[in-house]
Amino acid sequence: MVPALKNVSLTIDRGSFICLKGPSGSGKTTLLNILGLIEPIQKGDVLLNGQSFANLTESEKNGIRRERIGFIFQSFHLFPVLSARENVEYFLIKQGIQTGERKRRVEAALRDVGLLDHGKKRPLEMSGGQRQRVAIARAIAKQPEVILADEPTASLDQNTGRDIMEIFLKLNQERGTTIIVSSHDPMVQSFTPKHISLRDGEA
Amino acid sequence: MLIRLAFRNLMRNPRRTTAVLMTVMIGSGSIFIFHGFNAGIMNQYRENTVHSRYGHGQINTKGYREKVFEKPWEHWVSDWTKLKTRLLSLQGVTHVFPRLEFFSLLTNGKVNVSGRGQGVDGESEALFFTTLNVEEGVILSNQPDGILLGRGLAKSLDVKQGDRVTVLSNTINGSMNGADFTVTGIFHTGSKDFDDVVFRIQLPEAQKLLDTALIESIAVGLKSVEDWGRVETTINSEFTKLEATPFAVLDKVYYQHSVDWLDSQFGVIQIIIIAIVILGIFNTVSTGILERKQEIGNLRANGDSAMEIIRMFICEGVAIGLIGAALGLIIALLINSTILRSGILMPPAPGITRQFHVLIELQPVMAIKAFMMGALTAAIATLLAAIRVARLPIGDALRSV
Numbered sequence: 092m093v094p095a096l097k098n099v100s101l102t103i104d105r106g107s108f109i110c111l112k113g114p115s116g117s118g119k120t121t122l123l124n125i126l127g128l129i130e131p132i133q134k135g136d137v138l139l140n141g142q143s144f145a146n147l148t149e150s151e152k153n154g155i156r157r158e159r160i161g162f163i164f165q166s167f168h169l170f171p172v173l174s175a176r177e178n179v180e181y182f183l184i185k186q187g188i189q190t191g192e193r194k195r196r197v198e199a200a201l202r203d204v205g206l207l208d209h210g211k212k213r214p215l216e217m218s219g220g221q222r223q224r225v226a227i228a229r230a231i232a233k234q235p236e237v238i239l240a241d242e243p244t245a246s247l248d249q250n251t252g253r254d255i256m257e258i259f260l261k262l263n264q265e266r267g268t269t270i271i272v273s274s275h276d277p278m279v280q281s282f283t284p285k286h287i288s289l290r291d292g293e294a
Numbered sequence: 295m296l297i298r299l300a301f302r303n304l305m306r307n308p309r310r311t312t313a314v315l316m317t318v319m320i321g322s323g324s325i326f327i328f329h330g331f332n333a334g335i336m337n338q339y340r341e342n343t344v345h346s347r348y349g350h351g352q353i354n355t356k357g358y359r360e361k362v363f364e365k366p367w368e369h370w371v372s373d374w375t376k377l378k379t380r381l382l383s384l385q386g387v388t389h390v391f392p393r394l395e396f397f398s399l400l401t402n403g404k405v406n407v408s409g410r411g412q413g414v415d416g417e418s419e420a421l422f423f424t425t426l427n428v429e430e431g432v433i434l435s436n437q438p439d440g441i442l443l444g445r446g447l448a449k450s451l452d453v454k455q456g457d458r459v460t461v462l463s464n465t466i467n468g469s470m471n472g473a474d475f476t477v478t479g480i481f482h483t484g485s486k487d488f489d490d491v492v493f494r495i496q497l498p499e500a501q502k503l504l505d506t507a508l509i510e511s512i513a514v515g516l517k518s519v520e521d522w523g524r525v526e527t528t529i530n531s532e533f534t535k536l537e538a539t540p541f542a543v544l545d546k547v548y549y550q551h552s553v554d555w556l557d558s559q560f561g562v563i564q565i566i567i568i569a570i571v572i573l574g575i576f577n578t579v580s581t582g583i584l585e586r587k588q589e590i591g592n593l594r595a596n597g598d599s600a601m602e603i604i605r606m607f608i609c610e611g612v613a614i615g616l617i618g619a620a621l622g623l624i625i626a627l628l629i630n631s632t633i634l635r636s637g638i639l640m641p642p643a644p645g646i647t648r649q650f651h652v653l654i655e656l657q658p659v660m661a662i663k664a665f666m667m668g669a670l671t672a673a674i675a676t677l678l679a680a681i682r683v684a685r686l687p688i689g690d691a692l693r694s695v
Contacts, residue, residue: 124688124689127595129595129688129689129692130687130688130689131687149599150599153597153598153599154597155597156594156595156596156597157596157597157598158597162592162595162596164592164692166588168588168589168591168592168692170299170589171306172299172302172303172305172306173299173302177295177298180295181295181299182596182597184295184296185596185597185598185602186597233596
């Protein structure tokens with residue numbers, strides 16, 4: 092068995108905006124998945140604000156993923172049967188947030204990504220860029236400590252990808268949200284002040 | 295939102311949803327109709343048992359049915375007119391039939407055959423025991439010297455309607471007595487043992503023959519089977535030397551065994567239908583769930599547990615189950631009120647020698663059961679299909695195509 096990552100040791104400060112860069116198969120997605128508690132770690136540990144990820148129960152992992160981490164994927168993963176507004180609201184319901192606060196957060200998130208007037212549209216009625224914005228709104232509405240975005244612009248054209256990156260930059264600068272993006276696209280890398288290069292699983 | 299999501303997810307692939315709906319609909323509709331059919335058959339059996347031989351039940355002295363006595367008349371019922379009046383005053387009691395059973399020798403002058411006689415109130419029994427199968431002649435009603443013979447007995451005696459038969463019997467005092475009767479008809483019940491020995495004459499003639507004013511038993515005819523409890527309570531509280539036995543116990547071999555057998559058969563067929571429905575839904579739902587692996591991965595990545603994913607799919611399964619079951623019930627009711635309105639013609643059942651129509655007797659409790667069954671099978675099938683995918687590692691689910 093070949094390890095996907097080896098000798099990776101890094102510290103990411105709160106409020107950072109970082110790009111994991113490297114060619115396909117270098118371990119970018121694996122590292123993001125480990126940071127997001129999606130993949131198990133065979134050796135080593137991850138600390139989030141001092142809390143170790145080792146020896147967490149399944150229920151504790153679910154809680155961290157639900158409350159403290161926001162995910163954005165290359166292929167959006169929106170519910171096709173729900174409207175943009177409902178997509179953003181769904182995980183807030185799961186978080187147990189009360190109706191009033193939920194509505195406020197949904198509106199704020201949609202406004203932040205410029206989709207306040209498109210709330211009633213379903214994903215299939217939207218462009219790729221709009222769908223990715225809904226995915227971002229969904230992640231930021233949770234108000235997580237960190238957002239992990241795996242190749243968020245890979246399915247989009249350059250201009251749309253640039254728009255998405257500008258949203259990330261604004262979020263990072265205005266809200267101080269820690270954002271870790273994986274991409275091999277130089278355009279994406281041009282937006283992030285810090286880069287972590289990965290090659291053959293080594294940082 | 296979860297319920298809204300469940301219902302909307304059903305519309306993702308209308309063709310697949312329709313297939314699942316049809317499966318649940320046919321399953322619950324079939325169970326509903328089959329349950330009604332079973333109830334119809336059981337009611338026919340019950341009516342046949344009640345209206346051919348036993349009535350809704352019988353009253354004897356306590357312990358009489360369980361034992362064989364050397365002098366049975368010492369255990370017969372004496373003051374039965376008072377009992378008859380009391381029984382007829384009870385709500386739901388429509389008929390009271392005093393009876394006397396005895397052993398005797400029958401002869402046509404050439405052949406002697408032993409038989410078991412029943413002294414009955416021919417006129418009133420003729421009105422109630424309408425399913426006794428008289429294959430030749432007429433039922434015993436108001437002919438004072440009439441005798442109704444079982445098929446086998448008539449054959450042994452080689453007699454037909456209008457022939458004369460002499461019945462010889464011992465009186466309760468031990469002396470020999472005899473009387474001549476005219477054959478009014480020949481009957482059969484489907485039970486050869488019974489038809490080979492039993493004959494019926496008027497009760498006063500039987501009492502004269504046995505030289506007694508006693509009767510052996512009282513059969514009771516009711517408005518409805520549910521009225522039996524009242525008869526039983528009255529006998530137990532007011533006539534402590536007597537006991538009441540319902541027809542299901544009196545005719546355990548034919549009626550109760552048939553009911554038990556049909557119940558078991560219904561249970562087996564129900565299991566087969568449920569298994570077919572579960573398999574049918576499972577295949578279709580599995581395909582749909584496999585196509586949603588990435589969505590499952592996304593949900594899990596955002597904190598949903600495998601159990602929450604399973605719950606979401608069960609929600610969808612229950613939703614489709616409820617709709618399918620409701621449609622199934624509606625279709626079953628429509629079929630029953632149109633195509634099956636006059637029932638289903640059935641071949642002779644055990645103990646009956648004629649064809650009969652079984653009406654599909656659909657009752658609310660059956661509808662509830664079929665409805666629950668439809669929803670439950672859909673939920674189980676969905677659970678089976680969802681359980682494996684929900685427990686996939688999150689990374690694998692997200693990476694799946």
